[in-house]
Amino acid sequence: MKQAVTKSCRYEPSFTDLMQQWSLYYDIALVATRPFKPKDKAPVENHVRTVYTRLFAPLRDKDFFSLEDINRSFAALLQAHNEEHFQGKTFSRTIQFRDEEQPLLNPLPHNDFEIKHCASAKVQKNYHITLGEDWHHYSVPHTYIGKQVTAIYDTKFVEIYLNHQRIALHKRNVRRHAYTTTKEHMPQNHQHYQEQRQGWDADYFLRQAAAIGPNTKEYVAGMLNSKSFTEQTFNACRGILRLAKDYTSIRLEAACGRALPWGLYSYKTIANILGNNLDKEPEATQTSFFNLPSHDNIRGSDNYQ
Numbered sequence: 001m002k003q004a005v006t007k008s009c010r011y012e013p014s015f016t017d018l019m020q021q022w023s024l025y026y027d028i029a030l031v032a033t034r035p036f037k038p039k040d041k042a043p044v045e046n047h048v049r050t051v052y053t054r055l056f057a058p059l060r061d062k063d064f065f066s067l068e069d070i071n072r073s074f075a076a077l078l079q080a081h082n083e084e085h086f087q088g089k090t091f092s093r094t095i096q097f098r099d100e101e102q103p104l105l106n107p108l109p110h111n112d113f114e115i116k117h118c119a120s121a122k123v124q125k126n127y128h129i130t131l132g133e134d135w136h137h138y139s140v141p142h143t144y145i146g147k148q149v150t151a152i153y154d155t156k157f158v159e160i161y162l163n164h165q166r167i168a169l170h171k172r173n174v175r176r177h178a179y180t181t182t183k184e185h186m187p188q189n190h191q192h193y194q195e196q197r198q199g200w201d202a203d204y205f206l207r208q209a210a211a212i213g214p215n216t217k218e219y220v221a222g223m224l225n226s227k228s229f230t231e232q233t234f235n236a237c238r239g240i241l242r243l244a245k246d247y248t249s250i251r252l253e254a255a256c257g258r259a260l261p262w263g264l265y266s267y268k269t270i271a272n273i274l275g276n277n278l279d280k281e282p283e284a285t286q287t288s289f290f291n292l293p294s295h296d297n298i299r300g301s302d303n304y305q
Helices: 017-026 038-059 067-083 093-104 188-198 202-210 214-224 230-247 249-262 267-275 283-290
Strands: 005-007 117-122 128-131 136-139 148-153 157-162 165-171
Touching: 038 067, 067 093, 117 128, 128 148, 136 165, 202 214, 202 230, 214 230, 214 249, 230 249, 230 267, 249 267
Parallel strands: none
Antiparallel strands: 117 148, 128 136, 148 157, 157 165
């Protein structure tokens, strides 16, 4: 049948990839019946007839309410069938199996056979491949960027091969558009970035800011509270703290002190103050620049009573 044999041949038939996986896993040989030879098929059909007459027929009028009940009934009838002596013989199928066949058998593998699928993929610039079935991304060593690789996967694992050499192994993940990344697959600069990012939280940035000064700590605290999700402010906090390397910690502390009264929390605010040297100007000049001037045309709060 086509589900097992892709091309029939009397001397060397071709089997499907699935059948070859199955035979290799259980260490058995596959033999196909010869085409156009009904005698090869007759023993198979005879066993099918025996199953129907010895197992199905006795149970045809019974009602079952679970698969377990059906299996127990089949098992009892199958045992009776195997222990019944052959016609005109002094031995049964069980005796023949035990004496002649069982000594030649190898033990079965500890785990059940699982179907493995194969897919071809190109390693992207982010050193990941995409498994199209789940649209999940798996990492490979960054040195293989641009290579065409083969992914062999089942329900548990994903193996990635290049020229028949396995270059990556991951647990299967069916989360769509997500990433499974191994640290060793990343370039050195990416590894450093990831290690740093894993330690990022609000307390981390507050500790770094406190080491510069109280104004910087207060400004970073306001920055962390300026978004609905604190994680959205982490990059801006990194940028603010990095300004200490470009302009010194003293100037950053002064710039944060100038920005606090305005209530504007952003990286650009501090960067503009430092870039325009506003942190070096006297406090009065800085304050008058942002306060509204006194003028007769400006109405006061009395006009809105």
